[in-house]
Amino acid sequence: MTGRKTDRMNERYQPKQIESKWQRRWDDSQLYRARVDWSKPKHYAMTMLPYPSGDLHIGHWFAMTPSDARARWMRMRGYNVLFPMGFDAFGLPAENAAIARNIHPWQWTYANIERMREQMRSMGAMFDWEREAISCTPAYYKWSQWFFKKFYENGIAYRGSALVNWSDTLQTVLANEQVIDGKDERTGQPVAQKMMEQWFFAITNYADELLDFAGLDWPPPIELMQTNWIGRSEGARATFYSEVGAHPIEIYTTRPDTLWGATFMALAPEHELVDQITTDARRDAVEAYVQAAAARTEVERMFADREKTGVFSGAYAINPVNDERVPIWIADYVMITYGTGAIMAVPAHDQRDFEFARAHDLPVKVVIQPAGRDEPLAAAAMTEAYDGPGAMVNSDAMDGSFSSTAKGRANPAINRVIDWLEATGKGKESVNYRLRDWLISRQRYWGCPIPIVFRNGEVAAAPDDDLPVELPDDVDFVPTGRSPLTYHEPFFKVDEDTRRETDTLDTFMCSSWYQLRYLSPDCDDAPFDAEEAAYWLPVDVYTGGAEHAVMHLLYTRFFTKALRDIGVYDATAAAMRRHGRDPSAAFDEPMTLLRNQGQVLGGEQQGHFVLCSGRKIGETLQAERVEVVGWNEVPAGFSGVFGEIARRTENILRVDMAGVTQLVEVLPQAEVIIPEIKGANNINQLRQHLEIQRMSKSKGNVVNPDELVARYGADVVRCYLMFNFDWQKGGPWNENNIKGPQGWLHDIWDIAMAGEPAGAGDAAVERDIIRKLHQCIAVVDRGLENFSFNTAIAEQMKFKNALKDALRQETIGVAAWREIMNAAIRLLAPFAPHLAEELWARLGWEYSVHTQPWLEYDAELAREEAVDLVVMINGKPRETIGVGVDIEQEQAEALALASAAAQRSLAGSSPRRIVYIPGRNGTDPKVNIVV
């Protein structure tokens, strides 16, 4: 023992030195260069590229280092792994920062990239920097423009007039996806609807294909969010005609089976026919209403008292199914952006229409009669719309059709009505989507110029020779509401008759294809090299934040499908075939597996609210009693200290008493009462307050990873992030817990550095450690497979504890020690790559541990030899009997019946039933005796 202690004292684990040393060595030896090698299976792992915002924050570490650990694991398992990194470098923050600092966006951007690249190197991640892609470089955006041209030539990109989201704050339009609750999702500033001519991508052409997630392994919530966003609904369209002027008014409905129950129509205030159908008598009222609606933002329209407002147009329409005359109203509960912007209103069977009808005294007509009711549904008595199943009534020839709760054709009544509508030409089956085409024009400077020219008013794609259409540097980019490039004549003026498009592209377009640019970032005759693509595509594992669920992740899927359809992958498919790889389905989706990490939040939990009573000595209360209560449960007249525990150090509590901090010293004999924790309580169980909130500079709770690395080393930070959170959930930052992983790595260092053990070893103990090692391998494998990094590390800690214990007992011999260390260091390598590399070298093994094969789990070695036979009486465990793993049922039952517990319970009588549960892979066998 003394000798070992001395050895350990000689050298301590000093992360700083070994980490920078190995980072250099890895660079010099090009350890992480990924090259096409058809003899090996490929694995393309990608983590969402950062925006170069200035400093790497802990969220980047949390997203990237576990992804790195998994990529390393795949590599050790024999895959040829590509794990690239880049920067999504166009966008508004660069402009805003540049304006604030009076420098150019590119200066700001490139300085940040330099800085972040260095910070990322300190992670010790296996990024292949040779493949770095930066979206704001001409070499990159040339191809963004090229794709735009291709889309334009194939009708996927088009210019159109539409009601778009305009942000006054940002002085640009925004995509639908960037607007949340009528506000810009980044700044929270309101967004107005404005009619503008803009560039769009026809993402809606792909709506149905985007709904299909077959073959994808994506988190169900993401699939659900995309599905909801696309918002497919099935129904029918029908055309009503205005009584005067016979203007056709097309409506969309999911309930054509209720067409006969329409008692009025409603048009959105923005509907183009409003002006034409309104009668002179009603014109003033209608115009006032339309103006009022226009003045309201979408938020106000949604959250204004839910009362349905509207105004009668004076006009009537004829219901095509029964020629009934129905009044046409203008109402802002009808959205111009959904369906046709006009509805047939069926108050009896639609709650919104019902509320409107009751508010405006419009008739209600029942056309679906629920079955099995004592009283049939009567319009006058209804207090809400009925949208359940029933038989069609008052519907002429359709009467009696059964309307189920199913949607679309699956509903017999709807099915029959649609057939009838189509046969009579009164309407047709129709599918509607909530998804709208992707608006990609931006009236800002720091983005990719749209490669379009206007020649004598004619729109044309910029010629290939023009690409890249370079973004000029000398532009006054302070926002004015018009694209800054419109003030830059050398840019926009091609010749007397030809003018360039001066809008720039949404940066989400740049990030829709970056996985392709990584394949060959220097390629200058194509967006990507077909040979590289044939090997690496598609991305096998994609990791990043869930906030991109319906933006980036939907766009990039659309992009991939569109590229496939316009033949961009043809050369790649040919190359695949040459190498014997089947290209079918290789280009349907960009990323086959997706996982989202959670968010690391600042701060922590709420403190307990306590009542402390005792003697006051100076400013400190010496408490003899501390009771946890609800925050509002202060007894009247209570004279001690009460409030929330803000901090606890040893037995000193700082109690926040309505903003004033009171010191409370809890005396050793004090009584502590915490109702939520049963049994005797003590002060250590008291929770102290730490707020949970997002990390942000303004709150001052941002964790700087550089400082952490300087203090603990990159490996400790990596392991802390992987260990202390469920990666897919995230959680509050609590640096106290860093001691756990830190101690673990220090222990491993100490164990390895203590050198070979002197004793001869004990075969049984060695066998047991090997068993534990293999049990550990299984758990680590499962953890990495499932992105459950915390369990993978906890299991290794457990194994380390067992090993340390055995070493202390001097029961491990030299040969076993080397075998175990060899395995343990390889197990550690994905998590703590520097430490593993250092120990691997120190124990005399060949560089690099990261190119070693992963550990082969051996179920036979992991198998327990002795198990406990559990004797259960009526399902309750009562006794255990040590037995061999191979015990048979007959023997087990006999042993169980003979046990003291069984004898006691049976007391001479015979059991009603005996259930034998054999042990499977290591679990204990059980015998349940029912008495």
Place this chain on the structure above:
RNA sequence: GCCUCCGUAGCUCAGGGGUAGAGCGCUCCCUUGGUAAGGGCGAGGUCAUGAGUUCAAAUCUCAUCGGAGGCUCCA
């Protein structure tokens, strides 16, 4: 309002019809020329609540409560 996921030890989480688990933290003891440290012992849980199915429920079903996220006049 609707949809999805989640409630297990102080914390972070495994498990998922068959003995209640891990790591960290915490208590107490030892050590201290390893010192923003080391070693040992130990405590702590009606698996949110209630009902049902079963020989057996933390696990399956239903309801309720609580938390997180998403959608929301979607016709």
